[in-house]
Amino acid sequence: MNKEKSFFSNTDLPIFSISLILMVLFVGLTMLQPKAAGEVFSAVQNFITVNFGWTYLWGVTFILVFSLGLAFSKFGNITLGKDGDKPEYSTWSWFAMLFSSGMGIGLVFWGVAEPMSFYAKPPYGEPSSIQSAQIAMRYTFFHWGLHPWSVFALVGMAMAYFQFRKGLPALVSSTLYPLIGEQGAKGWLGKFVDILALFVTIFGVATSLGLGAMQIAAGLNYAYGISASMMVTIIIIIVMTALYIAAAVSGIERGIKFFSDLNMVLVVLILATLVVAGPTLYILNGLTETSGAYLQNIVQMSFWADTFNTNPGWIGGWTIFYWAWWVSWGPFVGSFIARISKGRTIKEFVLGVLVAPTVMSFLWLSVMGYSALYVDVVQHGEIAATVAKDVSAAIFAMFQHYPLASILTFMTVLVIATFFITSANAATFVMAMLTSGGDLNPRAGLKIVWGLSSSVAAIALLIAGGLGALQTAAIAAAFPFVFVMLAMAASLVKAFTREVDKDRVEPQVNNYNTNTTIT
Numbered sequence: 132m133n134k135e136k137s138f139f140s141n142t143d144l145p146i147f148s149i150s151l152i153l154m155v156l157f158v159g160l161t162m163l164q165p166k167a168a169g170e171v172f173s174a175v176q177n178f179i180t181v182n183f184g185w186t187y188l189w190g191v192t193f194i195l196v197f198s199l200g201l202a203f204s205k206f207g208n209i210t211l212g213k214d215g216d217k218p219e220y221s222t223w224s225w226f227a228m229l230f231s232s233g234m235g236i237g238l239v240f241w242g243v244a245e246p247m248s249f250y251a252k253p254p255y256g257e258p259s260s261i262q263s264a265q266i267a268m269r270y271t272f273f274h275w276g277l278h279p280w281s282v283f284a285l286v287g288m289a290m291a292y293f294q295f296r297k298g299l300p301a302l303v304s305s306t307l308y309p310l311i312g313e314q315g316a317k318g319w320l321g322k323f324v325d326i327l328a329l330f331v332t333i334f335g336v337a338t339s340l341g342l343g344a345m346q347i348a349a350g351l352n353y354a355y356g357i358s359a360s361m362m363v364t365i366i367i368i369i370v371m372t373a374l375y376i377a378a379a380v381s382g383i384e385r386g387i388k389f390f391s392d393l394n395m396v397l398v399v400l401i402l403a404t405l406v407v408a409g410p411t412l413y414i415l416n417g418l419t420e421t422s423g424a425y426l427q428n429i430v431q432m433s434f435w436a437d438t439f440n441t442n443p444g445w446i447g448g449w450t451i452f453y454w455a456w457w458v459s460w461g462p463f464v465g466s467f468i469a470r471i472s473k474g475r476t477i478k479e480f481v482l483g484v485l486v487a488p489t490v491m492s493f494l495w496l497s498v499m500g501y502s503a504l505y506v507d508v509v510q511h512g513e514i515a516a517t518v519a520k521d522v523s524a525a526i527f528a529m530f531q532h533y534p535l536a537s538i539l540t541f542m543t544v545l546v547i548a549t550f551f552i553t554s555a556n557a558a559t560f561v562m563a564m565l566t567s568g569g570d571l572n573p574r575a576g577l578k579i580v581w582g583l584s585s586s587v588a589a590i591a592l593l594i595a596g597g598l599g600a601l602q603t604a605a606i607a608a609a610f611p612f613v614f615v616m617l618a619m620a621a622s623l624v625k626a627f628t629r630e631v632d633k634d635r636v637e638p639q640v641n642n643y644n645t646n647t648t649i650t
Contacts, residue, residue, distance in 0.1 A: 141574060145322055147566040150329045154584050161591040168595040172603035179455075179606055180447030185436055187454040190613045192433040195281035197620050198288070198481050206627040207478035211291040216474040222483075227391040228471055228553075230488045236343035236550045237456070238275065238492060239543065242499035244518050244525035246271045250504060251515040254437070254445050259515070264504050265424065268417065271500055272425040273432045274450065275492045277485055279457035282616070284484040286465020287472060289619045291480070292626070295473045300569025303328040303462055307618055309625040324615060328462035329565050333585055334608040335459030336558040340589040343551045344368045345523040350544040353527040354537060365590055371548065372586040375555040379582060380575040390553045397546040398491075401539060402498050408534045409498070410505040417504075418497035451606065458609035461616060463561040470560075470571065503529040558585060 161168040201207065210216060218225065249267030256262045289306035299305035304321035311320055344367040348359040357363060378390060406414060437446045472480055506512035506529065517528040526543060530536040562581035563573035 141567050141570055142577065143325075143566055143568050146325050146329065147577075149322075150326050150566065151580070151584070153330070154333065154588070158584075158587050158591045161595050165591075165595040168591075172595065172607075175607045176447075176603035179610055180451045183610065184447055184451045186610075186613060187451050187458075188434055188436060190617065191278050191282060191454045191457070194285050194616060194620065195278050195433075198281045198284045198485065201288070201623070201627075202478045202481035205631060207476065207481075209292070209477045209627060209630065210296065211288070211469075211475050211477065211480055212295040212473045216295070218472070218474040220471055224392065225471060225483070226487050226491075227395045228557075229468060229484060230391075230395065230491055236339045236346070236547060236554060238495055239526065239547050239550060240342045240346050240523065241271075241275075242496055242526060243503045243514070243529050244522040245274070246496070246500035247503050247507070247515045247518040247525060248522070250507065251519060252445070254435075254442055254449075259507075261508070264508055265420075267504070268421040268496070268500050269424045269428060270432065270449070271496050272421055272493060273429065274453045275496060276425060276489050277429075278433070278454070279460075280485045280488055282457045282461045283464045283468055284481050285616060285619060285623075286461045287468035287484065288477065288480055289623055290466050290469035291472050292477075292623065294469065294569065294571075297626075301466065301470070301564050301571055302569040303466070303565070303615070305569065307615075307622050309622045309629075310618060325565050327611060327615065329562055331459045331461070331608045331612045332463040332558055332562055332565075333581075333588055335456065335461075336463065336555055336585045337588040337592055338456060338459070339554055340368060340371070340551065340586060341593050342523075343547055343554075344371070344589070344593075346526075347371075347544055347547050347551075349521065349523040350527050350540055350547070353524065353531075354540045354544070359521075359523070361593065364593060368586050368589055371551045371555075372582060374548075375552040376559065376579055376582040378552050379556045379559040379578045390549050390556070394546060394549045394553060397542055397549065398495065401542050401546065402494060404535060404539060404542075405498050405502055405533065409502045410509075413505050413509075414498055414501045417501035418493065421497065422493060455606035455609040458612055458616065461609075461612065462565075463558040466561040466564065467557040470564075499526065499529070502533065506532045555582065555585060 220228070246264075246267040249270055250264050251258055253263040253266045254270060256266055286303075286306075290301060290303070293299045293305045293308060294301045297308075299308060299316075302316075302321070302325050304316045304324045307321075307324065308316050315321060344364045345359075347367050348357075348364045351357040351363070352359040432450075435446070435450075437443075468484060475483070503514050503525070507514050510532070512532060514525070514528050514532075518525045527540055530539045530543075533539070559578045559582040560573070562585075563577035564570060566577055566581070567573040
């Protein structure tokens, strides 16, 4: 009885119970009828991408412009915390945790697979040509550049502002307080928003866990001849689940921070090794050229919707999927970034979240993408053909063309595993926080429950349709959250305007969980 009380005493029972019941129903139905579930997933994905793909294009682009606008506006000097608060983490550790929780597995998975896929099947132009190679790298930069990080910046900024400066609980619903008031935030509307954020997080994380497990299996197959079967992939998920739950229970300082710092060291080692052993000049020229092309074409790429259907399915399968995936990561990455960003100003926060991880992503993509393109374009290799058969094997197939392939493969499997731990670790922390009334130090039991739920969801989706089901889950779950994010933007403007307007008196909030007053 004491254990029950210890577990539930700090738990928001409506959010916890409704979310868990819905999760169990989803996993149960998917496991019982995987083929039917796969067909439903496919139909949902097609409906959203065909009819509402433009919503993602407009929404995410607006979020980028909005975030940059805030950074350079009169609100840029507002502190995400009380006046005088200082950052809790060093710039290096802050950046490492940003990068590890925000990109992680996906960047390793798609670093070679994406540019080679676009090289063989570009959005427009002649396939397998110099032009398609240039377009491939430009769109790869686009999908991993400023747009995704702006999603994380908006949610993180809103969460940090309202919890650290205004004293509200660390809940997504708190970010809408200026719009819906205390009654709305504490009532059914606030509960709905928090449950939605929890579900979006589960499916966003499940997508990443599925991708990571598939790639680890492919790496083990290349390095040690272990079969990359579904059973092996599921075993990998189970093992990694145990590791990241253990890290989550240990806390941010000992768990996430340690693995985030380790991630950065491994990433730098892999990049340095490949730059030295690979086509160095080709990589450096490519990084320079693609960076310029990205900046020059960012507006056109942001709004290209393939109106005339010149390449059916491309925009939905790639750009729309990515924007949905980033939105699905928004609640947990944003909440986690907020948790580690107390004391930073709006300008420092936005520029730090947008610029530093984007630069690191571009370095990784240039080294991986151009090393692979060099093999196919210059040496007439067949990496693109390998990617067409198995995207999860792309990076390991590329390593085979360069010295130290076995060492690079081992380090990459290790970095995927550590990214796996940090991403899922951050997510379980945030999901536990959302179901404990915004507690910044949620109980270990809640972390275990949601850690297991994410992994079971990943296994169910893999069984129901593999990569396609993982992509569909992200797109479907993220769609309603786009509108929550737009509401967050309006809420921030309203709150910031009140704060800098010295003549306006902010209404008080009484007895809102923490018994604090918003001023």
